[in-house]
Amino acid sequence: MNMLPDRLRSLWPPRWPAPVALLAWFAWGVILGLFLHYVFYRVSLPVEPFIYVAF
Amino acid sequence: MPATARARSLALLLGLAAGFAGAVFEGHRAAHYSKPSGFRRLHQRISPESSFYPPFSMLENLALARWQPGKTVVIIGGNSVLEGAGQSADHLWSLRLQELLGDRYVVVNLAFSGAYPSEGGALVAESLLKRHIPVLYVANAANGPQARPYESTYGWLFWDARAHDRLLFNPARTAELDLRFTSALPVVRAQLRTSELSARLNALLGFEELWHHVAYRHFSTIWTFVTRDRFWRPRQDFPDWGPDAPPPDQRYRDNFDVEMIITRGASQTFAEPDGQGGWRAAAGPLHQADIDIEEIFPQLLRPRMLLLLSQSSPYYRDRLTPEERARDTFVFRTYEQVWRRHGIHAVIAGSDFTADDFADRIHLAPAGGQKLAELVARELRQLHSP
Numbered sequence: 001m002n003m004l005p006d007r008l009r010s011l012w013p014p015r016w017p018a019p020v021a022l023l024a025w026f027a028w029g030v031i032l033g034l035f036l037h038y039v040f041y042r043v044s045l046p047v048e049p050f051i052y053v054a055f
Numbered sequence: 056m057p058a059t060a061r062a063r064s065l066a067l068l069l070g071l072a073a074g075f076a077g078a079v080f081e082g083h084r085a086a087h088y089s090k091p092s093g094f095r096r097l098h099q100r101i102s103p104e105s106s107f108y109p110p111f112s113m114l115e116n117l118a119l120a121r122w123q124p125g126k127t128v129v130i131i132g133g134n135s136v137l138e139g140a141g142q143s144a145d146h147l148w149s150l151r152l153q154e155l156l157g158d159r160y161v162v163v164n165l166a167f168s169g170a171y172p173s174e175g176g177a178l179v180a181e182s183l184l185k186r187h188i189p190v191l192y193v194a195n196a197a198n199g200p201q202a203r204p205y206e207s208t209y210g211w212l213f214w215d216a217r218a219h220d221r222l223l224f225n226p227a228r229t230a231e232l233d234l235r236f237t238s239a240l241p242v243v244r245a246q247l248r249t250s251e252l253s254a255r256l257n258a259l260l261g262f263e264e265l266w267h268h269v270a271y272r273h274f275s276t277i278w279t280f281v282t283r284d285r286f287w288r289p290r291q292d293f294p295d296w297g298p299d300a301p302p303p304d305q306r307y308r309d310n311f312d313v314e315m316i317i318t319r320g321a322s323q324t325f326a327e328p329d330g331q332g333g334w335r336a337a338a339g340p341l342h343q344a345d346i347d348i349e350e351i352f353p354q355l356l357r358p359r360m361l362l363l364l365s366q367s368s369p370y371y372r373d374r375l376t377p378e379e380r381a382r383d384t385f386v387f388r389t390y391e392q393v394w395r396r397h398g399i400h401a402v403i404a405g406s407d408f409t410a411d412d413f414a415d416r417i418h419l420a421p422a423g424g425q426k427l428a429e430l431v432a433r434e435l436r437q438l439h440s441p
Contacts, residue, residue, distance in 0.1 A: 018058040022066040025058075029070020036071070037078035038276075041266035044253050045106060045277070 082261020089268040090116035092291060095144050096164045100293035103208055104168065105281045107270065107290055110263040111215035114165050115179050118188075121161045128183055129156065129435065131164040132176025133194035136365050138166035139424065141414025144295040148424030155432035160191075172196045172362065173204040173351045175212050182221040184355055191435055192356060195363040195404065198325050198390040199340045201347040203231070205250065214254035215263070227350040299421055300414030307370050307415070314416045318371040319379060322386035334385040341393065348397045357398040361434050363427075364391060366405035368413035400438050404430060 016024070058066070090113055091101055101107050118128050131137050131149055139147045149164040156162065165176040172194035180192040204213040216222050236247060257263045270277070271290045278286045282293065300306060307314075329335040352360065364387055366372070375383060387403045394401035404427060405413075412423030419427055 016058075018062070021058040022062060025063045025066035026070035026073075029067040029072070030074035030077070031070075032067075033071040033074020033076070034078050035074075037075050037082070037260065037262055038266055040256065040260060040262040042276075044257065044263065045108065 078262070078265055079260050082263075082265035085268040086110070086112040086261060086264040088116065089113050089264060089271070090120060091271060094163075095147055095150065095295060096139055096297075097167055098144070098295040098297055099168075099281055100295075101271070101290050102167060105279045105290075106277045108211055108263070108267070110257075110267055111178065111182075111212050111219065111221065112264055113267060114175065114212070115182055115221070117165070118161070118163045118179055118183060121163060122183075122188055123161075125159070127160050127189040127191060127439065128180075129160050129162045129191045129193060130176045130180045130183070131162065131166050131193050132170065132174065132180070133166045133172050133196070133363070134170050135166070135168040136195050136418055137193070137363075138164065138168055139419075140168065140297065141300045141418035142421050142424045143297055143299045146299055146421040146424065148419065148421075148428045151425055151428035152431055155428055156435065160435075166194075167209055169207075170209050171202040171204070171207060173202060174207065174209040177352070177356070178204060178212055178216045178222065180359070181223045181353060181356060182216060184359070185221065185223055189439075191359050191361065191439055193361045193363070193431055193435070195365045196394075198321060198344075198364065198386050200343040201351060203228075203347075203351055205232075205247070210250060211254070214250045215257065218251070218254035218258040223353040223355055225350075225353040228353075231350050300418075303411045306413070306420075307368075307410070314367075314371055315374065317416065318367045318375065318383075321367060322379070322383040325386045326382050326389070334382050336386070336389045341389070344390065344393055345397075348394065348399070352397070352399065354398075358400075359439065360399045361431065361438060362394045362399050362401040363404040363431070364394075364401060365417060366403060366408075367416050368405075368410050369408070370410040370413065371416055373410075400434065402430070402434055 089110075091109075094117055097109070099105055101109065118130060122128050129152070131152075137149075139149065142148060147164070149162050153160070153162040163179075165179055167175050170176075176194060177192060180190045183190045204210065232247075236244060239247070273289050274287050275282070275290060276287070282288070282290075325337050325340050326334040327337050366387065372380065372383065387406070391401045391403055405419075405423070408419075408423050408426055412420060412426060414420045414423075
């Protein structure tokens with residue numbers, strides 16, 4: 001039961017070099033920025049509320 | 056040495072800003088090039104019937120991409136009759152119109168199902184005029200008062216065009232809007248403000264343009280009933296499945312009583328007996344129609360407009376009583392004159408068509424589409440020769 005978190009954790013190097021780690025966080029930021037822009041489009045559409053739950 | 060938590064947060068925020076700014080940039084770029092390919096009409100899968108709300112720029116790009124100096128753009132607006140319901144994509148009346156008019160004209164069919172003559176195509180025609188591109192605008196209408204372009208399903212196109220400053224100067228329209236913003240019911244004011252704010256935000260951030268482009272070209276994230284089988288597919292993969300009308304012996308089978316009520320309704324409330332065996336126009340609707348037309352259509356557009364008053368199929372009109380038929384003829388002629396009084400060339404369309412020319416009460420079969428194309432080509436040549 002407790003094996004999975006440990007195995008997942010092992011996939012994330014505990015001490016990535018700073019430039020690589022910062023690049024990874026930056027990439028996540030880019031994805032979030034795109035998603036935020038998409039959310040503007042999504043909420044402006046006059047579609048049924050249940051679809052918001054799905055996406 | 057690992058990055059500190061503060062440095063990670065900063066990298067995340069910078070990435071977020073960069074991603075958002077990149078999307079805004081791409082949105083503004085898409086506004087200049089995004090448009091459906093192989094376009095013939097706004098069929099069900101690229102229209103609000105399938106939750107696809109093409110931005111104003113997408114419609115205008117369709118016209119801009121086809122126009123060249125020396126050509127006149129013929130924008131078709133109005134409802135499903137002009138959209139070509141009852142005709143498949145290969146038998147569309149607007150293709151025939153293009154053939155008849157020749158290559159000095161560019162026909163772009165921007166009619167939407169259920170749209171009013173003030174919506175969609177009319178706004179694109181305004182914008183093209185503002186760019187000093189020669190335009191003719193064809194639309195159809197029912198008798199009586201007319202709706203404003205922000206009063207229906209397609210209202211987003213008005214707000215979008217307005218936020219991008221693509222509309223002609225029209226003081227009457229501005230005054231009416233100002234009045235509504237200040238004096239309408241609170242719920243109406245709130246709706247107007249929301250629509251305006253949303254359009255202004257989009258003019259700044261370009262989210263409609265980018266994500267509709269993505270939905271058309273790459274993938275869609277909206278589940279709709281009409282695209283339910285593979286809703287994620289880009290809308291460009293969905294063909295125009297609009298069918299031709301069924302064979303004549305299979306038409307007019309449903310809802311006879313309802314269709315007769317609608318046929319009578321085309322004139323019922325717009326005329327009253329004059330006491331001498333004839334008819335006179337009902338004052339209320341006539342006065343309102345005068346106000347509406349004067350306010351909705353800018354002066355610059357009117358001499359370039361052809362307005363079709365769509366008649367119902369003779370299958371139903373022939374079943375009216377002689378009195379009702381006389382009233383029907385009177386009302387259509389009266390409203391033809393109403394539009395003309397405002398400097399808009401109006402003609403009655405369909406009064407000499409046969410029942411076989413219609414797919415149902417109001418939509419045209421391919422044969423009727425051919426006749427409509429001939430009528431419109433003839434009238435447009437009278438209106439304007441390049």
